[in-house]
Structure formats: structure tokens, C-alpha cells
Amino acid sequence: MANHHLFVWQRSISVVAAAALGFMAGFSLTVDKSISQKAVNTITLPLGEQSQNTANSQSLTAQPNEPFKQLVAKLMEAEKAKRLNPPVPAQFKAKTINDIPLSSGEKVIALTFDDGPWPKTTNEILYILNKNNIKATFFFIGRNVQTFPHLAKLVAEHGHAVGNHSWSHPYHQHSTAAAAQQIDRTTKLIYKLTGIKTTMFRPPGGYLTNGLVAYAHTQNYVNVMWSADSMDYAVSSPTLLRNVMNQSSPGGIVLMHDGGGNRMGTVNALPEMINQLRKQGYKFVTVPELMEMREKELQANKG
Ligand SMILES: [Zn+2]
Structure with missing residues (x-):
């Protein structure tokens, strides 16, 4: 507290x-x-x-x-x-993004964590981020928020950005009503517990055509994919670290997981990942911050 x-x-x-x-x-x-x-x-x-x-x-x-x-x-x-967690700028509403390179070329990168909140590993990741003074973006699964509400609150209290990763992480085809249930229920619960009204969605498994993203877009969510896949669900710490470093780019979005299984590999790789990215000149931003930076560039060009 x-x-x-x-x-x-x-x-x-x-x-x-x-x-x-x-x-x-x-x-x-x-x-x-x-x-x-x-x-x-x-x-x-x-x-x-x-x-x-x-x-x-x-x-x-x-x-x-x-x-x-x-x-x-x-x-x-x-x-x-x-x-x-500001509202999504107009240019990103109902859009899908993999990264947001800035005209300035500024070396910023967004770390994102999916499938939480989750006992132990969410805490461990919060500790590492806090120690390094980094804000990240967490895409919550609704039923995990329901099971571990204190962890969802903790993530928000630490000042991280929060997005919606569906209620139960399904991959199958959805009717509009079923998709609405998956997404609306999660957003409502996140709001109730944290005060964050998210309009960022990340589709389970990255599936773009099973009705979830289509529904999210009708509700003006930005669909947040990634440009660097750690594959942390499948590989060891050194490999996931190498995956991220090989795919890192200015304006990039890094996919990792704090929940959904044993994520100690991610926890163990994170400090060195932060180290190496910093050495390369990267600054860490949240996905909403990244969108806002791009929006400001757009506004400046208009003016
Ligand atoms: Zn997931």
C-alpha cells in the first residue's frame, strides 16, 4: 500500500x-x-x-x-x-499496430507482458521494473484478474499501463456477442479494480481473424501486436534474451509473459535485457506513451 x-x-x-x-x-x-x-x-x-x-x-x-x-x-x-493510461489517440483507434517508429528516430522501446496477473512472477517483474525505474505495459487476462485482484491492483499502483487480453484466452472463432463478452467483461473488471479504462487490446495467440480483434475495432480499441517476440513461453532465458536483442528496434514493442505458466525464464532474463537495451541507447516507454509521442509528432507536423 x-x-x-x-x-x-x-x-x-x-x-x-x-x-x-x-x-x-x-x-x-x-x-x-x-x-x-x-x-x-x-x-x-x-x-x-x-x-x-x-x-x-x-x-x-x-x-x-x-x-x-x-x-x-x-x-x-x-x-x-x-x-x-490516457485515451488512445485518434490515429490509432480501431487500428492494429506492431510498432510505432517515430519520425525523430528516437530510440524508445516498450516492454509488454501478457497472460497475467500471476502469482510470484508478476511480483518479480514489478520488482525488477521498479528497481530500474521502468514503466511497462501489462495485458491482463480477465479471469486471472478475477482470481488475483490484488496483483492487478499492484500493477496499476506501480504506475504501469494496462491493456485487455480477453477474459479466458480463447483461440476459436467468436460471434460478435461472444467476442463482446470476452472483451467487455475484462475491461469492466480492470476498471472496477484499478480505475483504468483501457481501450488497448492484444489478441490471445496473436490471432487476428477469430472475431475478437474485429469486435475490439468496432469499439475503437487499438489492437497492440509486437515487433519483437521473445518466445519466452518456449525457450530458455539466454535464447529469449537473444530473440529480443536481435529484433529490437526504435519504436519497437517487445512481447513477453508474466503469467500463464512458469515464467521464471522471463524473470531471469529481464535484468540483462534492460541492461543491454540501455547500453544500446534505448529508453523504455509504455505503449500509451509511444502512441502519444507519435501523436505529438503528427500534431507538430500539422502546425
Ligand atoms: Zn496470451
Whole structure:
């Protein structure tokens, strides 16, 4: 829960203002009136984004009650989730992408992890990413989110981007209704647990013609494929590392897995992969960040 304190509040403003700012920023959280009313009378909070090291609680001018602290934490989490998972830019809506090379040629690359959340390995990967100060993109399977909701929340709390990888990872042909069930149910659950309203889809097995992608496109999802396949589900750590390094490219999207089986090979290869990519000059971005960078280039060209 330490991640609730990722944002440190600096300027002193009242809770009313904090809540109001949140709502102005487009939050759709339900605020318990009795809680916020009580809080209004008793609490003053410092607001702002600063160092992560200053403990939130130390900068409070009064001791907040527990429900209030939870409310603030929830608002802040929702704000962070929204910032890290912005709406898909128009040029990518209902499109399929494998990578997004930038006109600038900037060496950015997006690490993506499928089939989680998953016990042990999701945690291990979060630890490695955090240690290296990297944000990645996780494509969740809905039923795994249902089974391991705390892990889904943890991924979001760590500030990673989250996408939809269907409810049960099916490969067969789907009617529109069945596809809708696979995709809508997953997106709803992710939203309920994390506040992230994703419109990124990655098809199970990369199958493009079984009705899932077709449905996702009707809902304006971007279909996120990859340009570098680690094949981590089938090969050893050294091989998957070599696969990624051989296929890495500016604007590239790397496919790995944090769930769906024993993914310790991925966990073991990840630190060296990060090392080698950094040595080659790569910066790590999320898929939404990559889309946003391209969108900015497009806007700049228009202007
Ligand atoms: Zn998968």
C-alpha cells in the first residue's frame, strides 16, 4: 500500500478543493458525502507532486481519519491511472499496430507482458521494473484478474499501463456477442479494480481473424501486436534474451509473459535485457506513451 503515497502533497489546500480538483480532472468516483463532509471540517492537506521520499503522512497538518485517507488514496490512484493510461489517440483507434517508429528516430522501446496477473512472477517483474525505474505495459487476462485482484491492483499502483487480453484466452472463432463478452467483461473488471479504462487490446495467440480483434475495432480499441517476440513461453532465458536483442528496434514493442505458466525464464532474463537495451541507447516507454509521442509528432507536423 506504500504506493498510495507516491504522490506527495505540497501546497496546503482544503479537502474540498482537493476533491473538487479531482472531479474537475474528470474523476468518476463516488464520494461518500458523510466522509467528505467530516473531512472538510477537520483536515488540511498539502498538495502537489514532489519527491517520493517525503512521507505523505508527515506533511499532513492534522491526523486524517481512516476513511478519509482511503478516499484521498483512491482519488490519487485514479488520477495516476488516468495519466498513465490516457485515451488512445485518434490515429490509432480501431487500428492494429506492431510498432510505432517515430519520425525523430528516437530510440524508445516498450516492454509488454501478457497472460497475467500471476502469482510470484508478476511480483518479480514489478520488482525488477521498479528497481530500474521502468514503466511497462501489462495485458491482463480477465479471469486471472478475477482470481488475483490484488496483483492487478499492484500493477496499476506501480504506475504501469494496462491493456485487455480477453477474459479466458480463447483461440476459436467468436460471434460478435461472444467476442463482446470476452472483451467487455475484462475491461469492466480492470476498471472496477484499478480505475483504468483501457481501450488497448492484444489478441490471445496473436490471432487476428477469430472475431475478437474485429469486435475490439468496432469499439475503437487499438489492437497492440509486437515487433519483437521473445518466445519466452518456449525457450530458455539466454535464447529469449537473444530473440529480443536481435529484433529490437526504435519504436519497437517487445512481447513477453508474466503469467500463464512458469515464467521464471522471463524473470531471469529481464535484468540483462534492460541492461543491454540501455547500453544500446534505448529508453523504455509504455505503449500509451509511444502512441502519444507519435501523436505529438503528427500534431507538430500539422502546425
Ligand atoms: Zn496470451
